[in-house]
Amino acid sequence: MAENQRDTNHQLDDPGKRETxxxxxxxxxxVLVGSIIGQSMILSxxxxxxxxxxxxxxxxxxxxxxxxxxxxxCVEDCPYDILKLASWADPAPQGTPYFVAREEPCRMCxxxxxxxxxxxxxxDRHMTDIKKADMGVAVLVDHETCLNYKxxxxxxxxxxxxxxxEAITIEPIQTEAGKLMIPTVHSDICTGCGTCEKHCVLSEAxxxxxxxxxxxxxxxxxxxxxx
Numbered sequence: 168m169a170e171n172q173r174d175t176n177h178q179l180d181d182p183g184k185r186e187t188x189x190x191x192x193x194x195x196x197x198v199l200v201g202s203i204i205g206q207s208m209i210l211s212x213x214x215x216x217x218x219x220x221x222x223x224x225x226x227x228x229x230x231x232x233x234x235x236x237x238x239x240x241c242v243e244d245c246p247y248d249i250l251k252l253a254s255w256a257d258p259a260p261q262g263t264p265y266f267v268a269r270e271e272p273c274r275m276c277x278x279x280x281x282x283x284x285x286x287x288x289x290x291d292r293h294m295t296d297i298k299k300a301d302m303g304v305a306v307l308v309d310h311e312t313c314l315n316y317k318x319x320x321x322x323x324x325x326x327x328x329x330x331x332x333e334a335i336t337i338e339p340i341q342t343e344a345g346k347l348m349i350p351t352v353h354s355d356i357c358t359g360c361g362t363c364e365k366h367c368v369l370s371e372a373x374x375x376x377x378x379x380x381x382x383x384x385x386x387x388x389x390x391x392x393x394x
Contacts, residue, residue: 216258217377219265220359222250223273223300224282224291228378234289237262241281241290247274250281268361268376273302275329275360298330303359305335305352305374306382313373315349324350324363324374335363350374354383 222241225231241264242250249271253259258267264281266273275297282290294300305324307313314321315337328335334357337348350363352374361376376382 217381218267218269218375219253219257219259220268220273220302220361220376220378222264222266222281222290223275223279223297223302223358224285224294225302226289226291231289232260232263234287235263236287236289238286239264240284240286244280244284246276246280247271249273266361268303268359268364269372270365272361272365272376273300273358275300275358275362298356298358300358300360301379302361303376304354304357304379304382305359305361305363305376307350307352307374309369309371309373312369312371313350314368315347318344318347320348321368322348322350323366323368327362327366329360329362330356330358334358354379 221228221231222245226234237252239252242252249266250264251257251266253261253263253265255261257265259265277297279294279297279300282294283292284290285292310316322337325331325335325337334353336351336353338351339346340349341347359376359379363374364372364376367374
């Protein structure tokens, strides 16, 4: 018994073994602290940024975040590979699906495959009309750079709109410089697909799609800049 105790003490006194134990405990401590910090970062992750749009049929943010199980099935079923699953560095809560209109807009699939793939109802599987989707709302955010406000005929946002002459119309306004033809978003019809933002010819889009609670002013029409 005494001999075994001496052998054990000898093993613990071995400098190489002591260094190994120190190294293991150090690595364990780093992993433990990293896990705690990582978890706190996830829990404190801010809400999605304005440019991160949800797929069609998404519940309001708080309900969506609690219902979405981060399975990625909606991302897999998007036929145009537009949807992404957010990582920590992305502008949406980690693991949730989103898209950025300026990069690739929603293509407004009539069969809405992303929503049908959702197993929890975070995306409305029963939605049948893509025109009823509410991914956000387009807002003409920069009058100074919008070419129509400069008196030029651009109107690309109106021309590419999937619901042209309903979601976006061209309306005349009278200014000191004369009559201008201005794109006007009808927020009660706009689905927030992002096609207008994607195709804006400016380096920084003058029209942007924002979450409805941020982008919507008066209900019904978002006639930005009308006098």
